[in-house]
Amino acid sequence: MTSHSRVKIPAGFWIGLKQLGIAAQDVVRKARLPLTIITEPDVTSAQYLAIWQAYSDLIDDNAKGIIKLTTGFETAHYPPSILATYHARDYRDALKRMARYKQLCPPESLRIIEEGEHCTIELDWLDLDQPVPPLLVGITLAFLLELGRRGTGQPLTARSVEFSHVIGDVQLLEAYFGCRIRLGANCNRLTLYRGDLDRPFVSYNAELLEILTPVLDQSLNEQKRSHSTTDMVKWITKRNLTGGRPDIQAVASELGMSDRTLQRRLSEEGTNFKHLLTQVRHEQAREYLADPSLDIKEVAFLIGYEDQNSFYRAFRLWEGDTPSNWRNEHLAIN
Structure with missing residues (x-):
């Protein structure tokens, strides 16, 4: 996603x-934006992040800002995409709707993983040209828990919460989430107790959902059609790189089409899945290597290589140098 x-x-x-x-x-x-922004229905992604950073700067502490806005935001002011989650059948249904309809309001995307007794929700950001304010990250994860609390009417707690950056008064956030907070993680994620996902929502409204769902789905389909297949494939591939190699069947399934149809559409746009996978890995490798807190082995894992040697060989083909040398040169420049 560009700043436009x-x-x-x-x-x-x-x-x-x-x-x-x-x-x-x-x-x-x-x-430092024009006042007319207040009445605009939408803004650029750069303006969106600037607004959140400004809110963060005006609040004494990020943790306070997260909790105040999350708990103080009245349900009556939810936009239609959020109302469709608040009036869902149960917590699981609400989270699935949230992940689906988040696509209508980038730049965030959610990845939900149910495994064993836990449900992990990873927060990702589409291709942004600037850093995301930690306060926005915190509010996004806090609201997912707040949604469950309001919907079920129960004081639910999280199993764990992980942030990649410093987030303010950690003790305050631990009291809100009801669990330990880990900072410096490689991903921003909220882990819930899977059993809580079966809890019914007291706010369930089948009649309202019958009205909202078709309208939101139509908007989502129109938005997907407005994006090139190449952009969508790169976005999905980027989300699923960590620790594995996404295949064309999995990506096609997420796009709601057969792998043959996906191959044809990519061919029409002058590319193919293998080329896009390599491109995404290359772009992500450069981004991760620019972060000195990540070691080379971790970078290899994050872009889907099972061993460090394979990553070294690939990186030499891309840049004509080793990852270590490339990092040292670019960190010295910056």
């Missing part, structure tokens, strides 16, 4: 800030 991609800002966002005693005008001025 569009992101919808629900009107309820500004109302929520006002309830916290923060004026929309103050946020916009802090972000």
Whole structure:
């Protein structure tokens, strides 16, 4: 996603800030954006991140900002895509709807993994040109738990929460989530107790869902058609690289088409799946190597290589140098 991609800002966002005693005008001025942004239905991704960074700067502590906005945001101000999760049948249904309809409001995407007694939700970001404010990361994960609490009417707690960056008063967040917080992780993720996903929502509204679901699905399908197949494949591949090699069948399934149809569409756009996989790995390798906190072995794993030697061979083909030398040269420049 480039800085020119569009992101919808629900009107309820500004109302929520006002309830916290923060004026929309103050946020916009802090972000150095025109005041007309407040009445715009959508903004660029760069403006979206600037708004969140401004809110973070105006709050004493990121943890306080996360909890205040998450708990203080009234259900009545939820946009349609969030209402469709709040009125879901149960917590599992709500989370699946959240992951699906998040696609209508980039730049975030959610990956839900149910395994054993736990359910892990990983937060990813589409190709952004600038860092994501930690406060936005925290609010996104906190709201997933808040959704379960409001929907079930129960004081649910998380099993664990992991953040890749410093997030403010950790003890305050641990009290909110009801679990330990880990900082410096390689991914932002919320882990829930799988049994909680079966809890029914007291806010379940079948009639409202019958109205909302077709409209949201139609919007989602129209949005997907507006993106090139190449962009969609790269996005999905990037999300599923870690620790494995995504195959064309899995990507095609996520796009709702056969692998033969996917191959044909990529061919029409002048590319193929193997080339895109290599391209994504190369792009991600450069991004991860620019982070000195990641060792080479971890970078290899993050882009889907089972052993470090295979990664070294591939990287030499891409850059004509070893990952270590490339990192040292680029870190010295920066």
